[in-house]
Amino acid sequence: MNGARPGDGGDGGGSRWRIRAATAADLETLARVAASDPHGSWTRQSFASELGLAWSNVQVAEDVGDGTVVGLLVWWLVAGEIQLQNLATRSDRQRRGVGAWLMAHLLEEAEKLGATRIQLEVRSSNVAALALYRKLGFEVVGERPGYYDAGEEDAVLMDWVPTKQGPGR
Numbered sequence: 001m002n003g004a005r006p007g008d009g010g011d012g013g014g015s016r017w018r019i020r021a022a023t024a025a026d027l028e029t030l031a032r033v034a035a036s037d038p039h040g041s042w043t044r045q046s047f048a049s050e051l052g053l054a055w056s057n058v059q060v061a062e063d064v065g066d067g068t069v070v071g072l073l074v075w076w077l078v079a080g081e082i083q084l085q086n087l088a089t090r091s092d093r094q095r096r097g098v099g100a101w102l103m104a105h106l107l108e109e110a111e112k113l114g115a116t117r118i119q120l121e122v123r124s125s126n127v128a129a130l131a132l133y134r135k136l137g138f139e140v141v142g143e144r145p146g147y148y149d150a151g152e153e154d155a156v157l158m159d160w161v162p163t164k165q166g167p168g169r
């Protein structure tokens with residue numbers, strides 16, 4: 001979805017961010033945003049590879065006021081399902097609703113595309129992300145023991161089914 005949305009960021013002040021497709025010109029910025037995520041492992045090359053995949057959607061959230069990239073979203077659409085690959089917010093913009101706004105965009109895209117579900121995996125220690133996903137209606141469907149950090153941390157598997165939860169519920 002292009003363009004800004006009203007009510008973003010919870011301040012009642014109207015539009016704060018807009019979403020757009022990332023380009024090769026964004027690679028350094030994407031890598032910096034990803035590097036600020038303590039749970040992240042994506043590099044400039046990771047994003048460059050994603051930009052070359054036909055089924056991959058790499059998007060950035062920009063501040064409407066100054067054009068600063070404040071977050072990113074990477075997702076695949078395969079066989080009618082969306083797989084969330086990456087969601088990150090610039091460290092100085094965290095806890096301001098950017099991640100929730102990006103996820104609301106993804107839920108809208110899922111419905112527009114007729115996706116049958118959204119799947120994601122998240123570190124078991126990422127309490128903020130787990131809370132956000134649960135708030136948006138994602139349900140835990142499994143676990144991958146020892147998935148992260150050479151077997152040191154589990155991945156929690158979560159699904160969102162549009163027909164079951166509806167948009168963002």
